[in-house]
Amino acid sequence: MDAVPSMTLRLALGLTTALVYSVCQAQAPTLKLLTFESPPYQMVGPGADDSSLVVGExxxxxxxxxxxxxxATRIRIAPQNRAIHSLERKMIDGYFAIDPSSELDTIAKRSDPVALEKWYFFTRDNRPFSRELRIGVVSGSNEEAWLEANGYRIFLSVSSPAQLLALLKRARIDTALMDERVMNRLRQTNDFNDPQLNTHFVRYAPLYLYLSETFTSDNPEFLGAFNRTLTKCMAGQLALSDEEERRIIKLSERLFAELNSILDIRQIIEAGPRQESFTDVMTIDSQWQALSPFQTPDLAEEILALPGSRALHAWQQSHPGLITEVMVVNDMGTLAAISQLTSDYWQGDEPKFQKVMGGSGASATPGQSLFISPIRYDTSAARFQVTVSTAVPSDIGETAEGVIVIGLGIEDALSEYERQ
Known part of the structure; x- marks a missing residue:
């Protein structure tokens, strides 16, 4: 008489166990991370303590x-020395956001950049920057490590960016090295709007997540999946300021003028390949993308061998670090000449082509336009860059004959402008 209830009970227990197991399986594992406080990038959330909610870009x-x-993630704030100590002893899974470190490279695996900071020397009274100035920096920061690695003499190290601003106000130091947005936030919250504060661009600083070797060994698929999603997760964060965009426009004007003075771009377009139909373009583009960058497609080999492509490559080589790529695109949106292998053949669906062929974009010179792309990380070159494009005007009508596209290493571009 007890057989049916007993069977029902066993079935119920089995279903409960299966349900609990399914819930446990569905629950994401947790990545234990440390970082340091640096508003607006990472900071303790409102009403939280240093061991709970960490927010920021x-x-x-x-x-x-x-x-x-x-x-899932559990992120906590900690001093840099403690974080590195914890990573070395495998007490955490990872630590961010830090500059490349030869010390950490021996004990951990580095991701692609998770942030891009803009470092400036901030100086009072419009005084030009020089290495002889009394330099202030936050102790244990990425900036301090960079200054030491590059032979700068640090006058004073303090515990927080707010202290640096106070020392600048009291003229206890001549200049402070820090991220632009950190300084802007400090000036707003401390009511320090001195227009005499001078800026000297130092570098774009890509910052990384370091994962312990134990974690990456136990989870070999994680880092690749993490890197592939970074671009989408960073969307909207990598933007040029108005001043930076103005500088890029001025530099690009000079570069386009230089290129046009030594090459006949219309002739390069005429000499390049041209497909008879859009169907042919799409077929070639699919094959091109499937092979590049591991193998050079046959058509790419032909384009790279053209005199125009060789001339573009030589011009790129004459600006090492600054120019990362050059391409000439015809009015169909397909490549006529390239300085190096590209990831795709058809450029017609991209803003760098559509914006200038359609006449929109920032003004470069009368009758022309420029389009500056958002900043993006080029994994193959391990650098951040922008592309700047302009139309190739026709000498017989209003319709442009094509587009010239120049890739610029963003750090080199702004440094180049500073030297002009």
């Missing part, structure tokens, strides 16, 4: 990419 980027890779 970089913290959100890391959490987003980890989540897309199938992991």
């Amino acid at each position: 970089t913290a959100n980027t890391v959490a987003c990419a980890a989540n897309r890779a199938g992991w």
Whole structure:
């Protein structure tokens, strides 16, 4: 008489166990991370303590990419020395957002950049920057490590960016090295709007997530999945300021004028290949993307061998670091000449082509236009860059004959402008 209830009970227990197992399986594993406080990039959330909620652009980027890779995150704030100590002893899974470190490279695996900071020397009274100035920096920061590695003499190290601003106000130091947005936030919250504060661009600083070797060994698929999602998770964060855009426009004007003075771009377009139909373009583009960058497609070999492509390559080589690529595109949106192998053949669906062929974009010179792309990280070159494009005007009508596209290493571009 007890057989049926007993069977029902066993079935119920089995279903409960299966349900609990399914819930446990569905629950994402947790990535344990440390970082340091640096508003607006990473900071303790409102009403939280240093062991709970950490928010900010970089913290959100890391959490987003980890989540897309199938992991939850637990992020805590800690001093840099303690974080490195914890990573060395495998007490945490990872630490961000830091400059490349030869010390950490021996004990951990580095991701693609999770943040891009803009470092400036901030100086009072419009005084030009020189290495002889009394330099202030935050102790244990990425900036301090960079100054030491590059032979700068540090006058004073302090515990927080706010202290640096106070020392600048009291003229206890001549200049402070820090991220532009960190300084802007400090000036707003401390009511320091001195127009005499001078800026000297130093570098774009890509910052990384370091993962312990134990974690990456136990989870070999994670880092690749994390890196692939970073671009989407960083969307909207990598933008040029108005001043930076103005500088890029001025530099690009000079570069386009230089290129046009030594090459006949219309002739390069005429000499390049041209397809008879859009169907042919799409077929070639699919094959091109499937092979590049591991193998050079046959058509790419032909284009690279053209005199125009060789001339573009030589011109790129004459500006090492500054120019990362050059391409000439015909009015169909397909490549007529390239300085190096590209990831695709058809450019007609991209803003760098559509914006200037359609006449929109920032003004470069009368009758022309420029389009500056958002900043993006080029994994193959391991650098951040922008592309700047302009139309190739026709000498017989209003319709442009094509587009010239120049890739610029963003750090080199702004440094180049500073030297002009």
